[in-house]
Amino acid sequence: AVHREKKVLPGSALVVGKETKLKESTEKEPAEAPQASSPKITLNENQSVIVPPDYLPSGIVTFRNGDNLFSTGARHASMGMLAGELMRQLKQPVVDATGLTGRYDFVLYWALDLSRPKLEPEVPTSGTPLPPLSQALQDLGLKLEKRKVATEVLVVDHVEKASAEN
Numbered sequence: 001a002v003h004r005e006k007k008v009l010p011g012s013a014l015v016v017g018k019e020t021k022l023k024e025s026t027e028k029e030p031a032e033a034p035q036a037s038s039p040k041i042t043l044n045e046n047q048s049v050i051v052p053p054d055y056l057p058s059g060i061v062t063f064r065n066g067d068n069l070f071s072t073g074a075r076h077a078s079m080g081m082l083a084g085e086l087m088r089q090l091k092q093p094v095v096d097a098t099g100l101t102g103r104y105d106f107v108l109y110w111a112l113d114l115s116r117p118k119l120e121p122e123v124p125t126s127g128t129p130l131p132p133l134s135q136a137l138q139d140l141g142l143k144l145e146k147r148k149v150a151t152e153v154l155v156v157d158h159v160e161k162a163s164a165e166n
Contacts, residue, residue: 001157011093011149014083016100020141025076025103060085068112069130076103086133086144093151098142110136 060081062072072085083096111130130136137143 003155003157004152005155006150007153008148009093009151011095011147011151012090012144013095013097013147013149014079014086015097015143015145017138017141017143020100022100022104022106022140025105027076062089070108070110070112072108072110074104074106076105078103093149094144095149106140108136108140
């Protein structure tokens with residue numbers, strides 16, 4: 001049996017920096033973007049995936065090239081959606097503490113901190129290296145602050161051993 005409960009864990013809060021540079025989405029409620037089974041993938045000079053504008057659905061999508069290069073595109077996305085996407089990519093709790101209630105269109109090209117241990121070989125880059133996530137967010141007037149955040153977790157109450165007959 002399992003249940004969900006809130007726990008306070010180390011994580012990050014997405015907050016507004018000195019001044020936000022986000023551009024509000026001009027669409028009220030965009031129609032779903034027509035998507036092929038997969039977008040035509042093009043790489044920029046940094047080997048980061050160029051986000052095809054006609055591929056973006058209403059929301060956020062992140063393309064990853066190798067272990068540390070990311071392209072995150074948003075169309076009519078809330079800051080809560082961005083916090084959720086960052087949580088998935090960083091594999092740690094991230095909450096929206098911006099206080100921003102609008103919907104925004106943006107693209108972030110970023111790299112994970114290269115001092116972190118690698119699980120896969122690094123993709124060679126050429127040209128100017130991509131900025132770390134902190135700089136890419138700062139370019140939008142946002143930042144991540146380390147803090148303890150309330151997070152919903154799944155708690156396993158007990159486990160029963162399966163019978164040998166299965």
